[in-house]
Amino acid sequence: MSVVHLPLSWAQQLMENAGGSFPPYGSQEWVQLADDDRRKVAACVAAAEAWRTRNFRADVFDFTQSRRAREIEEARRPRPGDYTGGPVPWDRDEKGVGTTDTGGRGGR
Secondary structure, three states, X not given: OOOOOXXXXXXXXXXXXXXXXXXXXXXXXXXXXXXXXXXXXXXXXXXXXXXXXXXXXXXXXXXXXXXXXXHHHHXXXXXXXXXXXXXXXXXXXXXOOEEEOOOOOOOO
């Protein structure tokens, strides 16, 4: 599936027919517009076009990473109880099989 990066013709026409400039979607100026104001609808269409083409405006949206990148970064953070030390020391038993040192607390 390919994305056409230019505004779609109907969207471009709707934004042009808004009667001049319009505030960014979600801004305080946008909230203050009447619900039947063409500029309010045009701002919604402009935001949808920006989302569709992933062409976010830095002054309105702050998406420095993708959602998946943020999820991976969060998953890599240590949690309470995680072992944060270095390598785990391994001892060899009589058969040459590696075992962890349980410090006399049982285990293998």
